Amino acid sequence: MTGITGIVRIKERLIHGVLFLCALASVATTAGIIWVLAAESYLFFQELHLLDFLFGLRWAPLLEPKSFGVLPLVCGTFLVAGGALLVAVPIGLGSGIFLSEYAPSRVRSIVKPILEILAGIPTVVYGYFALMFVTPHIIQPLAPGTDIFNAASAAIVVGIMIIPTIASLCDDAFRAVPQSLREGAYALSATRLEVSTRVVLPSAMSGVIAAVILAFARAIGETMAVTLAAGAMPRLTLNPLVSIQTMTSYIVQVSLGDTPHGTIEYQTIFAVGMLLFLVTLTFNVIAQGVLRRFREAYE
Amino acid sequence: MVIVPETISGRQEAQSPSRMTPPALRLRKPSQPAVTSDSVIRAEGVTIRYADFAAVRDVTIEIPDRQVTAIIGPSGCGKSTFLRAINRMNDFIPSMSISGLLTYRGQDIYGPKSDAVDLRRRIGMVFQKPNPFPKTIFKNVAWGASINGYRGDIHELVERALRRAAIWDEVKDKLNQSAFALSGGQQQRLCIARAIALEPDVLLMDEPCSALDPIATARIEDLIDQLKTHYTVVLVTHNMQQAARVSDLTAFMYMGELIEFDATDKIFTTPSEQRTQDYITGRFG
Ligand SMILES: Nc1ncnc2c1ncn2[C@@H]1O[C@H](COP(=O)(O)OP(=O)(O)OP(=O)(O)O)[C@@H](O)[C@H]1O
Ligand SMILES: [Mg+2]
Numbered sequence: 001m002t003g004i005t006g007i008v009r010i011k012e013r014l015i016h017g018v019l020f021l022c023a024l025a026s027v028a029t030t031a032g033i034i035w036v037l038a039a040e041s042y043l044f045f046q047e048l049h050l051l052d053f054l055f056g057l058r059w060a061p062l063l064e065p066k067s068f069g070v071l072p073l074v075c076g077t078f079l080v081a082g083g084a085l086l087v088a089v090p091i092g093l094g095s096g097i098f099l100s101e102y103a104p105s106r107v108r109s110i111v112k113p114i115l116e117i118l119a120g121i122p123t124v125v126y127g128y129f130a131l132m133f134v135t136p137h138i139i140q141p142l143a144p145g146t147d148i149f150n151a152a153s154a155a156i157v158v159g160i161m162i163i164p165t166i167a168s169l170c171d172d173a174f175r176a177v178p179q180s181l182r183e184g185a186y187a188l189s190a191t192r193l194e195v196s197t198r199v200v201l202p203s204a205m206s207g208v209i210a211a212v213i214l215a216f217a218r219a220i221g222e223t224m225a226v227t228l229a230a231g232a233m234p235r236l237t238l239n240p241l242v243s244i245q246t247m248t249s250y251i252v253q254v255s256l257g258d259t260p261h262g263t264i265e266y267q268t269i270f271a272v273g274m275l276l277f278l279v280t281l282t283f284n285v286i287a288q289g290v291l292r293r294f295r296e297a298y299e
Numbered sequence: 300m301v302i303v304p305e306t307i308s309g310r311q312e313a314q315s316p317s318r319m320t321p322p323a324l325r326l327r328k329p330s331q332p333a334v335t336s337d338s339v340i341r342a343e344g345v346t347i348r349y350a351d352f353a354a355v356r357d358v359t360i361e362i363p364d365r366q367v368t369a370i371i372g373p374s375g376c377g378k379s380t381f382l383r384a385i386n387r388m389n390d391f392i393p394s395m396s397i398s399g400l401l402t403y404r405g406q407d408i409y410g411p412k413s414d415a416v417d418l419r420r421r422i423g424m425v426f427q428k429p430n431p432f433p434k435t436i437f438k439n440v441a442w443g444a445s446i447n448g449y450r451g452d453i454h455e456l457v458e459r460a461l462r463r464a465a466i467w468d469e470v471k472d473k474l475n476q477s478a479f480a481l482s483g484g485q486q487q488r489l490c491i492a493r494a495i496a497l498e499p500d501v502l503l504m505d506e507p508c509s510a511l512d513p514i515a516t517a518r519i520e521d522l523i524d525q526l527k528t529h530y531t532v533v534l535v536t537h538n539m540q541q542a543a544r545v546s547d548l549t550a551f552m553y554m555g556e557l558i559e560f561d562a563t564d565k566i567f568t569t570p571s572e573q574r575t576q577d578y579i580t581g582r583f584g
Contacts, residue, residue: 104393180430183388184490187424188443188497189416198446203433 037277040270047264053271059234059245061268062259070272072234076151076244077276080226081219083155083240084162088219089212091159092166096208099167100174101196112168119164127228130157135229143241149231152240157229158222162215169214173207173294174200206294210287217283221276223248247276339364339501339531340385345399347380349392354380356555357399362548367523367532369546369563371539373578377555378535382503384408385533386422387415403501420447423494427506429486431478431493436470439478439489443497456496463529464492465522484515491522501531509537520545539579543567551575 045053048068056069095115099108130153139153140146177200185199201208231243232253245253254269338361347355355377362368370378380389387408389395401408408418431439440457449456457474461467466488470481478489487507494502504523508516523545526532536542542549542563549566551559551574559566559575570576 178430180426180428181432183424183426184430184432184493185442186391187386187388187419187426188446188493189420190443190446191416194446198442199432 034277037270037274040267041274044264044267044271047267054275057236059250061265062254062257066265068268070247070275072236073245073247073250073272074275075236075238076230076234077220077246077248079151079238079240079244080154080158080222080230080246081216083152084158084219084222085212085216087156087159088162088166088215092163092211092215093170093208095163095167096170096174096211097196097201099171101192101200112171115164115167118160119168121161123161123222123224124228126157126161127225130154130225130229139241146241147231147243149229149233149243150241151230151244154226154229154246155240157225158219161222161225162218165215165218166211169211170204170208173204173211176207176294177203204294206290210290210294213283213287213290217280217287220283221248221280223252227252247272251276337363339404340533341400341402342381343400345381345384345397345401347377347384347389347395347397349380350394354555355384358552358557360550360557360560362531362533364531365527365529366547367527367534367545369542369549370533370535370552371537371542371549371578372552372558374537376552378552379505381552382505382533382535383424385501385503386419386424388424390415420497421499422501422503423497423499425487425491425494425502425504425507428510429483429490431481431486431489434478435475436478436481436489437474440492440496443493447497460492460496461489463495463526464488465518465525466492482515484511484518487511487515487519488522491519491526495526495530499530501533502526504532504534506535506537508541516541539567551578553578 053068053070055071056067057071058067058069059072060067095111099111103111131148134153134156135146135148135150138156139150146152181199181203182195185195190199226246227249230246230249232245232249233243234245234250235242237244250272251269254266259266340360340362342358342360345355345358346353358381370382372378383389384397384401385403385408389397397409403418403422407413432442434442437457440460441453444453444456458467458471461470466485469485470489473480478486481489487510491502491507508519511519520541523532523534527547534542534546546563548560549563550557551566551570551572553574559570559572561571566575567579570579
């Protein structure tokens with residue numbers, strides 16, 4: 001008897017240990033990435049003052065005279081991500097309201113998987129779509145003289161990419177609004193539109209805000225589509241019709257290039273990567289905080 | 300257009316100045332109901348199904364004006380289903396279907412010309428669980444009027460509704476606080492205020508006290524008694540003492556059928572049906 005229970009206990013311990021190692025692996029990977037980013041960034045900031053990096057207006061690490069002001073990359077990133085929100089928020093919010101408040105369950109069961117397919121398209125395809133279709137067939141006819149690489153086309157396709165995130169999270173937020181609130185509003189002679197926009201939407205506002213922030217963080221971190229669509233021209237501008245460069249596409253450019261390891265030019269990508277990581281982390285933390293408050297509101 | 304009999308319209312005017320839609324109350328679609336008889340709600344052979352299951356069977360009833368009508372019966376007998384058919388709250392259940400004739404002041408509630416949104420302006424509802432909006436106390440009461448395009452003095456309207464719902468004194472100093480800060484009983488009276496701020500004609504109440512303690516319940520019962528001077532009240536309740544205390548008429552439903560409908564005194568002292576007798580003496584349900 002004791003033998004069998006002993007074996008069972010060892011088996012349990014073993015399973016426990018293996019599962020623990022699995023969990024440890026993902027934590028360790030994350031820690032390792034942060035460690036590499038931090039260590040290389042540290043070397044970089046031995047050579048260059050942090051403030052010169054953060055607030056410098058010119059980014060030209062590979063050209064003489066060299067300059068390491070990251071603001072043009074930050075500006076390009078926010079230009080694309082902000083433009084993406086202009087596209088994605090109205091459409092995503094509208095889809096979320098449609099799915100949760102209007103769509104009969106049959107329609108919903110068709111539309112939701114379609115949204116997920118949209119989320120599953122490889123991002124490089126979006127990049128080609130921007131370059132081959134959006135710019136020549138939509139933007140250039142409307143605004144002749146637009147660069148073939150431009151921020152607007154990147155913003156549009158990144159916007160399309162993050163629609164499913166916003167739609168799906170908004171749908172969840174709207175569905176979390178208790179049915180009794182809708183009934184209360186209908187009983188006061190509200191129309192479906194009034195119930196959706198004046199009861200459900202305000203009640204789910206923090207969920208909607210969290211959805212937008214998460215989508216924004218995704219847009220900031222988006223790489224392939226932006227690299228293909230927006231080009232590689234670091235520029236401190238808000239003009240969406242010219243070529244710019246984002247933090248992510250700069251990292252791609254250097255990673256694929258022949259910049260020698262160990263040089264300050266090479267270390268820039270870790271400094272930019274660190275900044276990118278901190279920015280997206282901040283937005284994610286804010287979104288989680290907002291979401292948590294939202295959940296508490298209905299418990 | 301149906302001609303309004305002099306006597307009835309005169310009586311209504313005397314009893315309910317509020318219902319005559321004073322000039323200040325310019326609400327969306329000021330539909331004046333066609334008065335055809337003393338009964339406000341009339342059901343003739345109404346059957347309500349969820350898919351194939353008939354939750355309400357062949358119910359015929361006339362609910363009179365300015366009275367409290369209680370609907371009692373064991374759980375699952377179709378009380379809520381019938382009540383929610385009156386203001387078309389069952390419309391949101393896709394499997395629901397209704398047959399027979401259900402009218403509000405002579406208008407076919409489910410007729411082709413009937414508009415559910417307009418109907419609910421006239422027929423308000425209070426739910427089992429208090430369901431205030433996550434807004435301030437003031438906005439909860441003002442909301443219905445504001446979406447209906449009310450242009451009069453909104454503060455006056457809110458105060459009047461809160462007074463009528465017997466909660467004004469408790470909330471007058473905190474109108475801008477969240478409605479969630481109120482107790483359950485206060486929330487329920489707020490929901491009643493919210494419903495009567497629209498000056499409805501009929502007030503449907505589905506077990507409005509079942510989530511409340513005895514003191515809060517007593518306050519709501521007092522309130523229902525006052526409300527009937529202005530409104531026709533239809534009250535679903537599980538609590539037979541409550542039905543006996545506050546209603547003028549009582550309908551007893553059993554397994555989807557209306558077994559007996561009569562003056563409350565009669566139902567609770569000398570019912571005609573054996574099943575009613577069994578239910579009120581607690582032999583089943
Ligand atoms: N949405 C629905 N879909 C299918 N069946 C339903 C639905 N709502 C109610 N029913 C069924 O219809 C019958 C009547 O329900 P109803 O809610 O009207 O009863 P009730 O008399 O109000 O009961 P209670 O006193 O418990 O509130 C029950 O058998 C119930 O299971
Ligand atoms: Mg019920």
